[in-house]
Amino acid sequence: MRPREFDHDDVLRIAFDQFWRKGVRGTSLSDIARDAGVQRGSLYNAFGSKEALFLQAYERYAGDYLLALQKALGTGSLRKRLTAFFDLTITNFRSGTPPRGCPTTRGLMELGAAEGEGLDEEARQVFAGLISRITALVQDTLSAGAERGEFNGNAGAAALHIITVTRGLAVLERAFGDEPQLRKIAAHTIDLVLGRKGG
């Protein structure tokens, strides 16, 4: 056994950074290889394909992202929690250091990756899994809020609604990039779901 000359996780981080900054399509394995100081062939040997590499990098990110969301949803009044949730989501659209006019957002990266063919099905499932887990997180938060009398309504439906708005915001961000407006929409959504009390 000959040991790897590079760190698996380092490459994953570097790859994700590139995918995020330049988009999946706009990032070649040569770019990643150069940045990571690794031969291109080694990447194929270690990960199999560009898409498999993306998937691993994405799943790694998804884990971190979920933890952050969980934290944001864990303190304060229900309204505060939801506000923090939207804040984190919107901030995340442009976190990092995007280049000139970069329209690529983490919030929709997986769509760019799946566009065309290839790992479509697998990327779809990974993405769907992330969405589901986020929805569950929000739903739990709403249910807990309901028990404290901060919300009355269908927690499942409301959570689904919130997640839908969240994904819609990602699309709008890509089209307009207007962050203040996104926050207005988010606030409005919270008002609608919570019934405007306290707003």
Add this chain to the structure above:
Amino acid sequence: MRPREFDHDDVLRIAFDQFWRKGVRGTSLSDIARDAGVQRGSLYNAFGSKEALFLQAYERYAGDYLLALQKALGTGSLRKRLTAFFDLTITNFRSGTPPRGCPTTRGLMELGAAEGEGLDEEARQVFAGLISRITALVQDTLSAGAERGEFNGNAGAAALHIITVTRGLAVLERAFGDEPQLRKIAAHTIDLVLGRKGG
């Protein structure tokens, strides 16, 4: 002057159909050329690039789509109009004849097209323009409904909210493909915006 041997609009239609079925990335100009019975070079001569061709095909589609939306938003009670609007939007996600497990939807095609680099900026603007026009349409409908007492609230904010949900549905459709659930979310959104009266 030598006249073109193919019809500009025919090619646009054929190209859009391919883009829709296989995604922008998954469609090569060779595919379109073969389907249209045109030489690949002629496409470059006539349209400039794959992305320019996509943009023209997309703008053509956008015009048709807007007309259909306008029609859907034009009859019945406000609730009926919004329901028709969401129906058309959701149906449009999968209209046509997608191949096996096709995850590409018209609702997000432009994102796949813009992924990476190239015409990013231009595609973004075209997409943003379409979103804006749809938002205006919805807002007008809400304002008209408000005058008839069917809605009271901020028509602008509500329209933005609805459009956001719409784009979010497109993302969810891509992730889950579960149409019944999309319709539930749509109905819930209408309830939230209209205040659940009559539902």
Add this chain to the structure above:
DNA sequence: CATGTTCTTGACGTCGTGTCAAATACTTCA
């Protein structure tokens, strides 16, 4: 120190985009 397994390396094949010059076909003007 020999052996074997895995990783690395560089060359190759394929496909897709985009460019270019030469050939072609049509219009227009004489």
Add this chain to the structure above:
DNA sequence: TGAAGTATTTGACACGACGTCAAGAACATG
């Protein structure tokens, strides 16, 4: 009717990216 001019078509070319493969290199194990 015929010649000139112009835009289109055509096929070859260059380039970059993904993916494969065989040969060489480096390490663990006996």
